[in-house]
Amino acid sequence: MNSSPQTVLPVASGLDVHKSFVVAVIKSTSNQGTVNTVKKRFSTFRADLEDLRDWLLQNDCHHVCMESTGKYWIPVYNVLESAMNEVRVCNPKWLSLEKGEKDDNKDAARICDLYRNGMTKSSYIPNKQIRTLRELTRLRQKYVQQRTSDHNRLINCLTVSNYKLDMVFSNVRRRSAFLIINLILSGEPYTDEDILKCVSSRCKAPR
Known part of the structure; x- marks a missing residue:
């Protein structure tokens, strides 16, 4: 039994x-x-x-x-x-x-x-300290992945609009590329000189 x-x-x-x-x-x-x-x-x-x-x-x-x-x-x-x-x-x-x-x-x-x-x-x-650290690292990973996704989406938008900034700049999120994108999106007429003015003197992109 x-x-x-x-x-x-x-x-x-x-x-x-x-x-x-x-x-x-x-x-x-x-x-x-x-x-x-x-x-x-x-x-x-x-x-x-x-x-x-x-x-x-x-x-x-x-x-x-x-x-x-x-x-x-x-x-x-x-x-x-x-x-x-x-x-x-x-x-x-x-x-x-x-x-x-x-x-x-x-x-x-x-x-x-x-x-x-x-x-x-x-x-x-895990203990509370490890749980807190885990939440922070997972949150950071999520933000990094989101930033990468936004970066790829930006490049795709530029590509389909016939702007090949990613072929000129290694990172289209840097200041020079950012200024050029703002210039393009402003809707105002611009010249090649206006674009060159946006490029930093320290930029390695061909001028």
Whole structure:
């Protein structure tokens, strides 16, 4: 006969995280072996997440588990991280939640049971400093890619308009090329001398 799972954590909480709210279930085992359950629902606004943190601490709960649902878990994790002994984030496929009609309270309780019984696998979450650095580097990469895309679009526009600046300048974003482009777009008549005046004396382009 299969034995029941052994409780690893006497007090723990399971969170069912959604975009606009979080359902929290705390289960604790008393000295007599009885399991006490309390549950509460919170909004995902910052102040309400802080209320969630305080509520967990008031119930002597320092271990929390939740699913990595989209990006919704991140604000919850950020608020609870420094106050809890562990905030475990799990891939939904590792939790094996029961199929059928969606029930937030049952899902949170199920997460709590699996976590308390040592049946969850934690996803790797880097520390706050690394997460911040990662966001900055990814943002920089995005800006660099966007700048490259805009540069290519500019060259294409010049090419289809019969302006071969990219064959004269190594970088059409430099000052000399920029002045020539502004001169062309001004709509005013211009001469070859006007164009040459835009070219810096330090420019290596043929004059």
